[in-house]
Amino acid sequence: MSTQSQIYGGAFAEPVFEAQAVFRTLMDCFARPGTIGRLSTAASPPPPLGEASGAVALTLCDHDTPVWLSPALSKSAAPKWIAFHTGAAVTDTKNEARFAFFEKGAAVPGFDQFGLGTQEYPDRSTTLVVEVEALEGGQPLVGRGPGIKSGIVIAPKGLPDVFLDLWAANRAIFPRGIDLALTSGETVLCLPRTTKLERE
Numbered sequence: 001m002s003t004q005s006q007i008y009g010g011a012f013a014e015p016v017f018e019a020q021a022v023f024r025t026l027m028d029c030f031a032r033p034g035t036i037g038r039l040s041t042a043a044s045p046p047p048p049l050g051e052a053s054g055a056v057a058l059t060l061c062d063h064d065t066p067v068w069l070s071p072a073l074s075k076s077a078a079p080k081w082i083a084f085h086t087g088a089a090v091t092d093t094k095n096e097a098r099f100a101f102f103e104k105g106a107a108v109p110g111f112d113q114f115g116l117g118t119q120e121y122p123d124r125s126t127t128l129v130v131e132v133e134a135l136e137g138g139q140p141l142v143g144r145g146p147g148i149k150s151g152i153v154i155a156p157k158g159l160p161d162v163f164l165d166l167w168a169a170n171r172a173i174f175p176r177g178i179d180l181a182l183t184s185g186e187t188v189l190c191l192p193r194t195t196k197l198e199r200e
Contacts, residue, residue: 006077010044011085022059029190034143034152046077048103050131052183063087068097070106104131111170122175131183133158140200
């Protein structure tokens with residue numbers, strides 16, 4: 001049962017300043033895949049939507065960006081919170097969404113169920129925002145590709161066992177494909193579709 005305080009509260013205290021700061025951090029993390037950025041904001045979204053994921057929603061979502069939410073998020077105050085603070089509509093159709101949000105521990109379906117863009121417009125795809133247990137301490141993976149000088153080791157904790165298979169299939173359809181932002185607490189790690197991942 002959502003309360004009015006959950007729906008109307010918890011957004012940025014200084015919307016313009018904080019949204020600009022979050023946007024800069026996200027763009028830097030997508031430009032330098034595998035680096036961990038801190039989104040130091042006052043966002044307090046309704047559970048189970050995490051702080052960093054809420055900050056991403058407040059910054060990137062608007063009335064032109066349909067949002068898909070995991071089943072648990074859909075049943076929480078998150079849909080009304082996102083709609084009230086960003087104007088974004090929640091969709092039940094995965095491949096229509098520009099952003100898809102998953103709480104920590106949520107099952108992540110195959111990436112090909114979401115919008116993958118087209119050869120002519122590869123940017124018309126879904127960005128997945130997935131909260132994990134931690135951005136460090138998991139199975140080490142080596143990332144290579146644009147924005148990475150030689151190779152970077154990442155070790156998110158809480159990724160599904162089939163993640164590498166999902167990611168390899170996603171890279172295989174480049175320039176189409178989803179982009180991924182992993183969140184934990186106030187931190188974020190971004191993986192554009194151009195990044196190749198393999199076990200260390």
